Amino acid sequence: MRRAIALVGLFFWACGGGKAGIAPSPPSPLPSGPAIPVTRAQGPLRLTVTYPAAADTVQPTDSEFILGGTGTADARLSVAGVPVPVAPSGGWIAWIPFPDDTAYVVPIVARAGADSQLLEWRVHIAPRFHPPATAAWVDSNSFEPAGTLRWPAGEGMRIAVRAAPGSIVRLKLRSGTTVPLVPDPLPEEPPWGIRAFGTDTQALHLAARGDRYVGWLAAEPIDSSALLEVSNGTDTARVRWPLVLATLDLTRPDVIVLDDDTARTGTTDSLTVGKAVPYGTYQWFFPTGTKAVRTGIWDDQVRLALSASQSVWVNASDVHQLPAGTPPPVGTVGSVRLTSGPHSVTLRVPLPDRLPFRVEEGGRTLALRLYGAHSDVNWMQYGPTDSAVER
Numbered sequence: 400m401r402r403a404i405a406l407v408g409l410f411f412w413a414c415g416g417g418k419a420g421i422a423p424s425p426p427s428p429l430p431s432g433p434a435i436p437v438t439r440a441q442g443p444l445r446l447t448v449t450y451p452a453a454a455d456t457v458q459p460t461d462s463e464f465i466l467g468g469t470g471t472a473d474a475r476l477s478v479a480g481v482p483v484p485v486a487p488s489g490g491w492i493a494w495i496p497f498p499d500d501t502a503y504v505v506p507i508v509a510r511a512g513a514d515s516q517l518l519e520w521r522v523h524i525a526p527r528f529h530p531p532a533t534a535a536w537v538d539s540n541s542f543e544p545a546g547t548l549r550w551p552a553g554e555g556m557r558i559a560v561r562a563a564p565g566s567i568v569r570l571k572l573r574s575g576t577t578v579p580l581v582p583d584p585l586p587e588e589p590p591w592g593i594r595a596f597g598t599d600t601q602a603l604h605l606a607a608r609g610d611r612y613v614g615w616l617a618a619e620p621i622d623s624s625a626l627l628e629v630s631n632g633t634d635t636a637r638v639r640w641p642l643v644l645a646t647l648d649l650t651r652p653d654v655i656v657l658d659d660d661t662a663r664t665g666t667t668d669s670l671t672v673g674k675a676v677p678y679g680t681y682q683w684f685f686p687t688g689t690k691a692v693r694t695g696i697w698d699d700q701v702r703l704a705l706s707a708s709q710s711v712w713v714n715a716s717d718v719h720q721l722p723a724g725t726p727p728p729v730g731t732v733g734s735v736r737l738t739s740g741p742h743s744v745t746l747r748v749p750l751p752d753r754l755p756f757r758v759e760e761g762g763r764t765l766a767l768r769l770y771g772a773h774s775d776v777n778w779m780q781y782g783p784t785d786s787a788v789e790r
C-alpha cells in the first residue's frame with residue numbers, strides 16, 4: 400500500500416502538477432517506504448495527449464486539466480502559449496482555461512534541440528447552459544436520471560435538476576402523480592480534476608448553489624410525457640423530463656452470468672469490473688462465469704445484487720441473461736483448506752456455484768468476502784505449517 404501511495408505522489412510530481420506556467424510546489428512527504436527510481440526519458444521527440452482523448456467530451460467548466468507526454472525529458476513545452484514543466488519521465492500536465500466553445504483547439508508546442516513539433520489538439524466540450532433572462536428556467540442538461548431505466552417496482556430513486564433559484568418545482572406524471580422537488584442543501588461537487596490533482600484544499604469546499612433541486616421518485620412506469628414544471632413568481636417554465644422508466648418484478652429473479660469475451664477471441668482479461676455507482680471507480684473484479692441477480696438497468700450500466708444491502712454496477716456488454724426460471728446463485732461454505740507450496744500458500748473454499756466475491760488487502764491480511772453464501776464452517780484444514788500464515 401505504501402508503494403501505491405508513493406506512486407500516486409510521484410506521478411503527480413513527475414507530471415508537473417499545478418497550473419500551467421506556475422512551478423509546482425514540492426510534494427508533501429510520503430509515507431516511509433522504498434524509493435522508486437524514475438528512468439529519465441531520452442527517446443525521440445513525440446508529442447502525445449493522454450487526456451482528454453480525441454473521443455472524450457469534457458463537461459462544461461471554465462478550466463480543465465490536459466496531460467500527455469513528449470518522449471524525452473529534454474523537451475521544452477508550451478500549452479496554449481504557456482510554458483509547462485516536463486518531468487524526467489517525459490510526462491507533463493497543465494491546467495488551462497477553456498473558452499465557452501463546444502470545439503476548442505489547444506495549440507501544444509514541444510522543442511528538443513533542433514527538433515520541434517506542433518500538435519493542435521481538439522477538445523470537445525459539452526454545451527454550457529446559460530440561464531435566460533426570464534424568471535423561470537430549467538437547465539436541460541442537468542436531468543438526473545435521464546435515458547432508459549428499468550427499476551424494481553416501488554423501490555424509488557433520487558432525482559435532481561438545475562432550475563431557477565427560489566422556484567416551486569414539480570414533476571407531473573401521466574398517472575396523475577405529482578412529485579415535489581426541494582432545494583438541495585448539499586454543497587456542489589468539485590470537478591474530478593480538482594479532486595484528483597488539486598493542491599488547494601479550499602477548492603474542495605464548495606457552497607450550495609441554490610439552483611439545484613432534488614426529489615424522490617417512487618418507481619412506476621414513466622414515458623416521455625413526464626413534465627417538469629418550474630414556477631417563479633408569475634413566470635412558469637415547463638419541459639419534458641427525458642426519462643423512460645419500466646419496472647422490474649424481483650419476485651421473478653432475473654439471473655445473469657458475466658462474460659467479457661463473448662466473441663471468444665481470448666484477448667480479454669476475463670474480468671468484469673464492478674462500481675459502487677454507474678461509471679464510477681473500479682472496486683470489484685469478477686471473473687468470467689460469475690452469476691448474480693440483475694436489479695436495475697440504466698442505459699449501458701447494469702445493477703447487480705450482491706447481498707440484501709449491497710449492489711454493484713457493471714457494463715451491460717458483459718452481462719448475459721440466463722434462461723427464465725434460473726434460480727439465484729447460492730452456496731454454503733462448509734470447509735476451508737490451506738495448502739502450502741514452495742513460494743505461496745493456497746486457500747481453497749469449495750462452492751457449488753460461481754458467487755461474486757471481493758478480496759480486501761490489509762497491511763498483513765487478506766480478507767475474502769463471499770456474497771450470497773452461508774457460513775457452515777466447523778472444520779479448517781491448515782495442512783503443513785506455512786510462514787505466510789501466522790494463525
